[in-house]
Amino acid sequence: MGRHRPAGQPAAADKLEEVNAHDAAADGSYEVIPVIDLMGGLVVHARFGDRAHYRPIRSRLCDSARIEDVVPALLGLFAFRRLYVADLDALQGRPWQLSTIDALRRVAPKLPLWIDAGIRDGQDLSPVAERGTPVLASETLTAAAAERLLAACPTAVLSVDYRGERLLGEPRLLERPQHWPANVIAMNLARVGSGLGPLQLDRTGIALLGAIALVGIGALTPEQAALSVHLPTLLLLFSFMVIAAQMRLGGFYDWVTLRLAALPLRPPALLAAVIGAVALLSAVFSNDVVCLAVAPALADACARRRLDPTPFLLALACSANVGSAATLIGNPQNMLIGQVLNLSFSSYLLEASVPVLGGLVAIWALIASQARGRWRAESEPSRGPAAAGAALDRWQTAKGLTVAGALVAVFLFTSWPREVAALIGAGLLLMSRKLHSREMLGQVDWELLILFIGLFVVNRAFADTGLTRQAVQWLAGAGVPLGAPAPLFGVTFVLSNIVSNVPAVMLLLPMTKSAVDGPLLALASTLSGNLLIVGSIANIIVVAAARRQGIQIDWRRHARVGVPVTLVTLAITAAWLAVRG
Structure with a gap:
């Protein structure tokens, strides 16, 4: 049948x-x-x-x-x-x-x-x-x-x-x-839409139900579940979601997108500009939001200039992931690592600078070499109306940039708790005469916050079983001691592509022993996201935006860039950390 x-x-x-x-x-x-x-x-x-x-x-x-x-x-x-x-x-x-x-x-x-x-x-x-x-x-x-x-x-x-x-x-x-x-x-x-039959659960729903079940069966008390949640990480993540919402509602991302797309540069130089701008934005703001804003206008601009958009869109996805690895606020897993291990913002920036800069150069060199002689689109593009974007609200944008810049300065030059400073910054932005707090909070990714809560609880219960300790002992007996940097690096890469980077980081955080382990975990888990389309939400967003423009980027085309970029950036990271360690 x-x-x-x-x-x-x-x-x-x-x-x-x-x-x-x-x-x-x-x-x-x-x-x-x-x-x-x-x-x-x-x-x-x-x-x-x-x-x-x-x-x-x-x-x-x-x-x-x-x-x-x-x-x-x-x-x-x-x-x-x-x-x-x-x-x-x-x-x-x-x-x-x-x-x-x-x-x-x-x-x-x-x-x-x-x-x-x-x-x-x-x-x-x-x-x-x-x-x-x-x-x-x-x-x-x-x-x-x-x-x-x-x-x-x-x-x-x-x-x-x-x-x-x-x-x-x-x-x-x-x-x-x-x-x-x-x-x-x-x-x-x-x-229809009832959720009956096959359960309609995404990773957030699964994590939340797992946490509820663990409390329900008595594996954890409600107090233990609450204590397992790392509140500083959640506060920092929430605060930067509010800042990203301020920038988006103020039209900043659209403004940057249109200016970037209109640059009168030759294709290799435009590729470098895209990589640099996206990496810089992703180091401070959400790489997912950056990709969502930049991808449509970039594809449209390439079509109008009769350029093949595919190299530029692949560069967008890869550089967003690599750029987000530059700081401890660039992506959720880096925030988690920085908060739990209490890493120095400036020290991590120094540790990550060489792998990130080397990775961005590698992205440009690889994509430019693949596109050499094939920059032009093979067929006449369909010329629809130009992407208009949201009008730039200079005051709201200035407020957001001021808060973001002030927070980076606080993180670099003071010992003030990052979550406290960020929460104050978010609170200042929520006090607006023009942007309603409901509108601002509507831009917050509440599902991601709930995912973190669920994973914290599940991870605590899993650790209490002793299975994690037994697995570490078994791996050590098999010649893979997770307390050493090299095995931790390899396991981070593998786990990040199996269970995704945030759950992988939560599982591996207890294994961190030396000063180099925190940066290693942050860089390896983030840079692994370029391997496959499903390796990061940023990749999926760019591929979806390409399809809306009639541009097909399948897993094979992505792998031609994603696999070598991942291997090269991880190799640069391993070599740099070995020298530093």
């Missing part, structure tokens, strides 16, 4: 289960089909099939809830073979959203679509069939109409719709399976 189960857009994760009525697959394999629900021209997040409460989807993987932003972001996660699009306006008798589907066709012209648009008769069928495979939904059709339309369009998909146990449509449709097409969907509206 050939079966298809959707994924991707979490609102509709339970929506489809396709059964091939005629050509059963012998291996019983599944095909993942993402589902997109459209309402009012935007992709919406479903809630228990109650369409009155659907709201535009929000994700840090895409700039907006427009379908031309959301779908490329999904494609950046995995290359699915088809997409299911439900026009909820049409299904409820309102005007179709064909222009929205046309916008999707422009950014993903070769992606096959299944389109559920409330088709009721032959007149409705044609415009849908021109754009993809029509889905005939029992909730909008009589049985006789369904049979007529299937006769006219045998390739259509039949959706047999339910709400709970109640069939939405005529029961006679179920009595005549001989008239069904090859592809039939069984869909239960009551389960």
